[in-house]
Amino acid sequence: MEIIINGQRHQVADEVSLAGAVLLVTAAATGVAAALNGDVLRRAAWDSTPLAAGDQVEVVTAVQGG
């Protein structure tokens, strides 16, 4: 199925979790947060959060700013 991660289309397995989607864009173990269709999910919930076709995933981290 196709999902959107940070605005880019990705083909993923149907049973992929949010944790699996995040791994496609970063391997960082800390300093990263994820939102699914606009809702921020705690890291502890990523593994148990299934994705559906068309889901929008946003993965952010800290950068220089302010």
Place this chain on the structure above:
Amino acid sequence: MDDPFELAGETFGSRLIMGTGGAPSLDVLDRALAASGTELTTVAMRRVSPATSGSVLDVLAARGIRVLPNTAGCFTAAEAVRVARLAREALGTNWVKLEVIADERTLLPDGVELLTAAEQLIAEDFIVLPYTSDDPVLARRLEQAGCAAVMPLGSPIGSGLGIRNEHNIELIVEAAGVPVILDAGIGTASDATIAMELGCDAVLLATSVTRARNAELMAAAMRSAVLAGRLAFRAGRVPRRRHAHASSPRAD
């Protein structure tokens, strides 16, 4: 610690809060942060990019500097709330420098959206440090909403125009029951000193250091400038006089 800076129940030795934007490299940033003596420093939140090498978080962690995420780039309360939630998850802090800007050209705060976002985040147990205009009334409303500090601009972000309305900053300081942090517009060391002489509790700056010809040297200048201004404020300046007042005894 002599004259500590207390903010939201935490104590800091330095009254200089740094931003990390604009530094040409993480190495330059690292040396500037060290020279500034800062203990609290802002970062922005952005989508992860495969091109990113090295992390500003590693630089801050290695220096033992507390991280303060901001909501830079947000134009609405809803966007700012979402970024603050992401920052809390990513960085494990409920502190946020709340920034809701009106437009790209001025980068001035949108007071209506700012207050709306502040109220929502405070209801979600965030420690909200709002970047605001130099309007004493809006500052008061932000404090009443429960913000842990108010952070009025001296002049627009990155402009280096210093403090354009000292009178308003004085009015904000006089009325505030929470720390006042002069945020944005500092161009050089004397601007930071003036902010502290006006009674601000701290100064937040980035561009004036990170884009200086020698960032490390300017960071050291800012460290001294904030300290000098604070000492002068505590000491109490002499009144301005219209005419001369001899400092030596009259000749016999």
